[in-house]
Amino acid sequence: MTYLSDISSLQLLVILPVFACLAMACTRKLKNACELMSIGTGLVLVLVTCQLWHNFSLANQVKVEWIELIPGLTLSLSLTPLGLLFALAASTLWLTTALYAIGYLRALQEHSQTRFYQFFALAMTAVMGIAFADNLLTLYVFYELLTLTTFPLVVHSGKETAVRGGRVYFAFLLFTSVLFFLLAIVGTWFIGGSLDFTPGGLLNRPIMNTGALSAASLLLPLFVLGIGKAAVFPFYQWLPAAMVAPTPVSALLHAVAVVKGGVFTLLKVCLYIFGTDVLVELPSQQFMLYLAGFSILFASFMALQQDNLKKRLAYSTISQLGYISMGALLANGSAILGASMHLVVHAFGKITLFFCAGAILVATNKTLISDMTGLGRQMPFTMVAFFIGSLTIIGLPPAAGLWSKWYLLQGAMTAEQWLLILVLAFSSILNIFYLLPIPIRAFFSPAAAITVKPPVNRVPTSMVLSIAFSSTVCLVLFFLPESLFQLAQAILIRSGQ
């Protein structure tokens, strides 16, 4: 079934949400219009992405050039396995979140719902643009666009706390992207003569020939620190600060779109700008690996200390992003497999956890973990989903996290990074300690310790559906990981492994 050519599909994915946003502006007065359009757009995006996946083969090049911004640099899109992976996860989860948001916003009677859906859609454009960017410049354009479009979502409530959180969010992301990322991009342009994502690495040839290893060595930290959305220490503060946003925003953007956009960018840079051959030669690679490792442990420790559920999940995300960053920097076959798979698996797992947090908020108005003992009796479904999500993050069967963590561990072993293996193992244990107690205490605490007395509000159906869907996918990906695995392997082939 090919109604649309691949090239048109690619452009449609990026442009459609913009039209959705404009349409929502025109139909402000109509009841339910923006929600319908949100769901509708989400459906179209998922279908088109699936079709692209169905037709995908490494042999044919799908590329579309839009406009030349600077001589030699065009805004262009192309279909790559990594991009497809990201787009699949993002579009599916956008649809799920759109469904979730309907219930959530209605239950809490949030204001300015149209504006919310509009910026939600625009953020999707940015995510699609990042996924399918053909060169670093296009990626940078959509990267900044993502920061700009998610900002109004973070400060949606307009309250003092939201503005303060928004300020930190914007400051950190802009600071890193302007000061370091842009500098690294210009540096790459200068050394490499182009910004295209090249299989095998753009800098592969010039570096090997002229021995400009030290210059490239400087570029790597600039990229790692500059891609602030990957939340590598010390530029992680924006993520907990962004938790002031409404839960659908936290769920989609800060568990899926923004942070995944960040590590996706890092993966692309490591694989297609540096290339695996160059990366292992760089002296700064080791330092960046240690930084990622430190980031993982630091965030895990911080997570342990948080009582606010969303904050704990935020630090958990930072820690998990460290895993993916580490995989990207290790850049050998297993590590890349692990990192790409973890991109998807973590997205589904984390979004389940955030959805549950939102459901708890709607039902009981609670945000602190200490208040949630015994909640399992009142909200069994939610807590079971939470449990599945936790397993995914920790990496225990029967949840899908096992596969990705397995490959990451293998990658670290292949590279003989023993310290990092220790970090991975220790951090998994920490994951258990900061995630599992929540569902366990919810179900198995003695009756006397139950603090939830008043009757809970009904959790809207749409939210329940979304939670069910995402947790099911976590389980499904464990039992049937082949399609995910195939796509990840395609990434490997393309990057020249």
Added chain:
Amino acid sequence: MNSQLPILLVIVPLLAAPLCLFIKKPTLVWLFASIVSVLALLFSLIILSQVWETGELVYSLGGWQAPIGIEYRIDLLNAYLSVIVAALACICLLAAYKSIGEEIKKGKQTLFYVTFLLCLAGMLGVVVTGDVFNLFVFMEIAALSSYVLIAMGKNRKALIASLTYLLVGTLGATFILIGIGLVYMLTGSLNMQDLSVLLLSAPQSNTLFTAFTFFFVGTCLKLALFPLHWWLPNAYTYAPSIVSVFLAATATKIAIYILLRVIFSLFGSEFSYHTLPLQNILMTLGLAGILVCSVIAIFQQDLKQIFAYSSVAQVAYMMLALGMNNISGLMATLLHLFNHALMKGALFLALACIMYRLKSVQLSDIAGLGWQMPWTMAAIVIAGFSLIGLPLTVGFISKWYMLLASFENAWQPIALVILFGSLLAAVYIWRIVEKAYFSPLTTNNQHIKEAPLALLVPTWLLVLANLYFGIDTRFSLSISLHTAQMLLGVAP
């Protein structure tokens, strides 16, 4: 007709200015002035396309041939600048009807248009002339009219600002006059084309060095290079809103044009960069200007002061790029001439909208204005993005070339400072955004309506131009590239 265009470009506004006095109704005066500026824009566009196709346009005044007579010689640089000046003048006059109607007393409005047209004529004259003394005369015509325009501001501080600008500007102009005299002494010619040949073979004496220095300092006074910038913030702040728009977009650009002519056409880049340690001077002052003025802008309470200091910082960027002495750097300077005119034009026009409704541009007074005047504040946000240098805006293109230029010179730390300047700009844009969108609405602002269309349309024309030329960069990039190559004497 085409061969007469260079002189028509100057004569039409010059003659139109006193003609305004014969028209009785202010509305008709405005209409007349607008038509004249549109004519000027048309002329400059025709000239630009002609110069792009066939090369230099030459016109000898009174039929007297150079080097005895005064000639107008238009190459790509002149044409480019004339389009910038004429286009901004058009947009300013479009918005002037409402804005000036509000800010200047009825009896004086005709005089405003007279002076504005004189200023336009002066600036266009500076840009098209090929004779150094003629340059001085037109420069002073433009300067005198801008002193008058600034003094028309409502606040009495406008008078002091105007007088300060007068004293400093005349100082600068007189330095340039001394430079002209010294150069005449050495070569006996006042024609720029002629001088470029003669000065190359002139003996390397102190006179040559002194002449260059006087030219340099004189133009730096006029273009407000840090630390010779102190006249600018007050002049832009207390002038009437439309005057701020026009001057912010054009006055310093004209001075930069004069500097470019002096460095590249008169003395030649070889000489210029090696007699004075021009690279070091421009780099140091540029960096200092960017950092110091951006920081000062962050702490200002008056929106116009913020953007005035921001303008000084942007001029410092242009000088920094000029100091790099390579093609990318010169391209960045030329690009930023155009881009900054668009950015600051849009910002100051949005401020004109706010002034029209609010009668004030203090930061504390715009609390909650983002919801009452959505289009105006959105214009400030987008133009602010351009100032910061976010992609898809013109500001990004200028920043890119500046960064490229610093990499070409292996001055990577400079690149870091350039980017840091962007972040400082983000801070003061953020202050405005936070006040407008996230502060509670004051009782004063509750009944404020959106600015009238007559003011919004020109503002958004410039804002959309910011976005358009940031995406379709062919116009500015091709002209800048060719001009840079021509000035540096590099084959295309």
Added chain:
Amino acid sequence: MNILESFNYWIVMALMMCGLYIMIAQGNLIKKIVGLTIFQTSVFIFYISMAKVTGATAPIIKEGLELYSNPLPHVLILTAIVVGISTTALALALVIRIRQAYGTIEEDEIRAKDRLE
């Protein structure tokens, strides 16, 4: 001997520095303008003295006379004088308006009044 030969330049420099100093140091606005005028005049003298050819007469053609001074700088200076006059006139007009608005033309008093606002 060199100093005596180029005495005109010395005078020009002296006037220029006087003018600059007055502009900076004097607080009274009228005096500042006087300083500006002196400064501009020094430049005029510079041009005119530059135009003089030793042993030449005024540049008006008359029979029997061979050597004339260079007329071009004289013309330039006429233009520059006109520009200077306009500038001075404008400056004086501004000072009158400032007097009306502030009640004083001393710079420090004006600054004090502005700070009070």
